[in-house]
Amino acid sequence: MSTISNSDSVPRLGIVRLQHGQGLDLPSYETTGSAGLDLRAAVPEDRQIVLLPGRRALIPTGLIFELPAGYEAQIRPRSGLAFKHGITCLNTPGTIDSDYRGEIKVLLVNLGNDDFRVERGMRIAQAVIAPVAQAIIEERESVGDTARGAGGFGSTGTA
Ligand SMILES: O=c1ccn([C@H]2C[C@H](O)[C@@H](COP(=O)(O)OP(=O)(O)OP(=O)(O)O)O2)c(=O)[nH]1
Numbered sequence: 001m002s003t004i005s006n007s008d009s010v011p012r013l014g015i016v017r018l019q020h021g022q023g024l025d026l027p028s029y030e031t032t033g034s035a036g037l038d039l040r041a042a043v044p045e046d047r048q049i050v051l052l053p054g055r056r057a058l059i060p061t062g063l064i065f066e067l068p069a070g071y072e073a074q075i076r077p078r079s080g081l082a083f084k085h086g087i088t089c090l091n092t093p094g095t096i097d098s099d100y101r102g103e104i105k106v107l108l109v110n111l112g113n114d115d116f117r118v119e120r121g122m123r124i125a126q127a128v129i130a131p132v133a134q135a136i137i138e139e140r141e142s143v144g145d146t147a148r149g150a151g152g153f154g155s156t157g158t159a
Protein backbone atom coordinates (compact mmCIF):
# COMPACT_ATOMS: atom_id res chain seq x y z
CA MET A 1 0.00 0.00 0.00
CA SER A 2 1.44 3.39 -0.94
CA THR A 3 1.85 6.14 1.60
CA ILE A 4 -0.57 8.38 -0.30
CA SER A 5 -3.48 5.93 -0.36
CA ASN A 6 -2.81 5.15 3.29
CA SER A 7 -2.94 8.82 4.34
CA ASP A 8 -6.17 9.24 2.36
CA SER A 9 -7.87 6.94 4.83
CA VAL A 10 -6.54 8.76 7.91
CA PRO A 11 -9.27 10.84 9.57
CA ARG A 12 -8.64 14.58 9.78
CA LEU A 13 -9.27 16.26 13.10
CA GLY A 14 -9.92 20.00 12.80
CA ILE A 15 -8.90 21.96 15.89
CA VAL A 16 -9.74 25.56 16.79
CA ARG A 17 -7.80 27.13 19.64
CA LEU A 18 -9.83 29.45 21.85
CA GLN A 19 -8.37 32.60 23.41
CA HIS A 20 -7.36 30.86 26.64
CA GLY A 21 -5.82 28.01 24.63
CA GLN A 22 -3.44 30.31 22.76
CA GLY A 23 0.21 29.76 23.60
CA LEU A 24 -0.26 26.11 24.52
CA ASP A 25 1.01 23.32 22.29
CA LEU A 26 -1.61 21.72 20.07
CA PRO A 27 -2.53 18.17 21.12
CA SER A 28 -0.04 15.77 19.62
CA TYR A 29 0.97 12.13 19.57
CA GLU A 30 3.99 11.87 21.87
CA THR A 31 5.48 8.87 20.02
CA THR A 32 5.03 7.46 16.52
CA GLY A 33 2.75 4.71 17.83
CA SER A 34 0.79 6.64 20.44
CA ALA A 35 -2.93 5.92 20.37
CA GLY A 36 -3.90 9.08 22.21
CA LEU A 37 -3.38 12.80 21.64
CA ASP A 38 -2.33 14.38 24.90
CA LEU A 39 -4.57 17.24 26.02
CA ARG A 40 -3.26 20.20 28.00
CA ALA A 41 -4.97 22.14 30.76
CA ALA A 42 -5.88 25.64 29.58
CA VAL A 43 -6.24 26.97 33.10
CA PRO A 44 -6.03 30.79 33.02
CA GLU A 45 -2.68 32.13 34.31
CA ASP A 46 -4.40 34.02 37.11
CA ARG A 47 -6.53 31.10 38.29
CA GLN A 48 -5.56 28.06 40.28
CA ILE A 49 -7.31 24.74 40.17
CA VAL A 50 -6.47 22.63 43.18
CA LEU A 51 -8.23 19.30 43.41
CA LEU A 52 -8.70 18.25 46.99
CA PRO A 53 -8.88 14.51 47.70
CA GLY A 54 -12.27 13.15 46.61
CA ARG A 55 -13.18 16.26 44.61
CA ARG A 56 -13.73 16.71 40.89
CA ALA A 57 -13.35 19.59 38.47
CA LEU A 58 -14.03 20.33 34.81
CA ILE A 59 -10.74 21.39 33.27
CA PRO A 60 -10.79 23.53 30.11
CA THR A 61 -8.54 22.58 27.20
CA GLY A 62 -9.08 25.76 25.16
CA LEU A 63 -9.87 23.57 22.15
CA ILE A 64 -12.80 22.96 19.84
CA PHE A 65 -12.72 19.79 17.73
CA GLU A 66 -14.27 19.16 14.33
CA LEU A 67 -14.33 15.40 14.01
CA PRO A 68 -15.18 13.72 10.73
CA ALA A 69 -18.63 12.10 10.59
CA GLY A 70 -18.38 8.48 11.73
CA TYR A 71 -15.71 9.21 14.36
CA GLU A 72 -15.73 10.01 18.07
CA ALA A 73 -13.01 11.13 20.44
CA GLN A 74 -12.63 9.19 23.67
CA ILE A 75 -11.18 11.19 26.55
CA ARG A 76 -9.11 8.83 28.64
CA PRO A 77 -6.94 9.23 31.75
CA ARG A 78 -3.14 9.24 31.68
CA SER A 79 -1.79 6.25 33.57
CA GLY A 80 1.11 8.25 35.03
CA LEU A 81 -1.21 10.73 36.74
CA ALA A 82 -3.41 7.89 37.94
CA PHE A 83 -0.52 5.86 39.31
CA LYS A 84 1.46 8.70 40.89
CA HIS A 85 -1.36 10.93 42.13
CA GLY A 86 -4.68 9.07 41.90
CA ILE A 87 -5.86 11.55 39.26
CA THR A 88 -8.23 10.11 36.68
CA CYS A 89 -11.16 11.05 34.46
CA LEU A 90 -14.40 10.55 36.35
CA ASN A 91 -16.45 9.73 33.24
CA THR A 92 -13.82 7.69 31.47
CA PRO A 93 -13.88 7.24 28.60
CA GLY A 94 -15.48 10.63 27.99
CA THR A 95 -17.38 10.75 24.74
CA ILE A 96 -16.86 13.60 22.26
CA ASP A 97 -19.58 13.50 19.62
CA SER A 98 -18.69 14.41 16.05
CA ASP A 99 -21.33 17.16 16.03
CA TYR A 100 -20.12 18.78 19.29
CA ARG A 101 -18.80 22.28 18.72
CA GLY A 102 -18.22 23.38 22.30
CA GLU A 103 -14.94 23.44 24.16
CA ILE A 104 -13.42 20.05 24.97
CA LYS A 105 -13.31 19.72 28.76
CA VAL A 106 -11.78 17.07 30.96
CA LEU A 107 -13.57 15.93 34.10
CA LEU A 108 -10.79 15.10 36.51
CA VAL A 109 -11.27 13.53 39.91
CA ASN A 110 -8.73 13.18 42.69
CA LEU A 111 -8.82 9.66 44.11
CA GLY A 112 -5.50 10.17 45.86
CA ASN A 113 -4.78 11.33 49.39
CA ASP A 114 -3.11 14.65 48.58
CA ASP A 115 -4.17 17.95 47.04
CA PHE A 116 -3.36 18.10 43.31
CA ARG A 117 -2.65 21.39 41.55
CA VAL A 118 -3.60 21.49 37.87
CA GLU A 119 -1.02 23.75 36.22
CA ARG A 120 -1.57 25.54 32.93
CA GLY A 121 -0.09 23.46 30.09
CA MET A 122 -0.06 20.24 32.10
CA ARG A 123 -0.97 17.17 30.02
CA ILE A 124 -4.02 15.95 31.90
CA ALA A 125 -5.68 13.37 29.64
CA GLN A 126 -5.57 11.92 26.16
CA ALA A 127 -8.01 11.80 23.25
CA VAL A 128 -8.30 8.65 21.19
CA ILE A 129 -9.96 9.17 17.80
CA ALA A 130 -12.03 6.13 16.97
CA PRO A 131 -14.56 5.07 14.34
CA VAL A 132 -18.04 4.65 15.70
CA ALA A 133 -21.18 3.16 14.20
CA GLN A 134 -24.71 4.44 14.56
CA ALA A 135 -26.96 1.41 14.55
CA ILE A 136 -30.32 1.15 12.86
CA ILE A 137 -32.76 0.48 15.70
CA GLU A 138 -35.18 -2.38 15.17
CA GLU A 139 -37.71 -3.32 17.83
CA ARG A 140 -38.29 -7.09 17.81
CA GLU A 141 -40.58 -9.62 19.51
CA SER A 142 -37.62 -11.82 20.58
CA VAL A 143 -33.85 -12.25 20.26
CA GLY A 144 -31.94 -15.20 18.76
CA ASP A 145 -30.72 -18.10 20.95
CA THR A 146 -27.01 -18.36 21.89
CA ALA A 147 -24.91 -20.77 23.99
CA ARG A 148 -24.30 -17.99 26.54
CA GLY A 149 -27.90 -17.04 26.80
CA ALA A 150 -28.43 -14.71 29.73
CA GLY A 151 -25.25 -15.78 31.53
CA GLY A 152 -22.96 -12.94 32.49
CA PHE A 153 -21.30 -11.25 35.42
CA GLY A 154 -18.83 -14.09 36.02
CA SER A 155 -20.94 -16.95 34.64
CA THR A 156 -17.90 -18.48 32.87
CA GLY A 157 -15.86 -18.64 36.10
CA THR A 158 -12.42 -17.24 36.84
CA ALA A 159 -9.88 -19.97 36.04
O1 LIG B 1 -15.29 14.29 28.92
C1 LIG B 1 -16.08 14.91 28.18
C2 LIG B 1 -17.32 14.38 27.82
C3 LIG B 1 -18.16 15.15 27.02
N1 LIG B 1 -17.76 16.38 26.58
C4 LIG B 1 -18.62 17.15 25.68
C5 LIG B 1 -18.53 16.61 24.25
C6 LIG B 1 -19.73 15.74 24.10
O2 LIG B 1 -20.13 15.63 22.76
C7 LIG B 1 -20.74 16.46 24.99
C8 LIG B 1 -21.81 15.59 25.55
O3 LIG B 1 -21.22 14.54 26.27
P1 LIG B 1 -22.13 13.35 26.81
O4 LIG B 1 -23.05 12.87 25.76
O5 LIG B 1 -21.19 12.37 27.44
O6 LIG B 1 -22.89 14.07 28.00
P2 LIG B 1 -24.46 14.15 28.33
O7 LIG B 1 -24.55 14.25 29.79
O8 LIG B 1 -25.21 13.05 27.65
O9 LIG B 1 -24.79 15.56 27.70
P3 LIG B 1 -25.66 15.87 26.40
O10 LIG B 1 -27.07 15.82 26.85
O11 LIG B 1 -25.21 17.26 26.01
O12 LIG B 1 -25.34 14.86 25.34
O13 LIG B 1 -19.97 17.01 26.07
C9 LIG B 1 -16.52 16.89 26.91
O14 LIG B 1 -16.12 17.99 26.52
N2 LIG B 1 -15.72 16.14 27.72
Ligand SMILES: [Mg+2]
Ligand atom coordinates in the same frame (compact mmCIF):
# COMPACT_ATOMS: atom_id res chain seq x y z
MG1 LIG C 1 -25.18 12.73 25.52
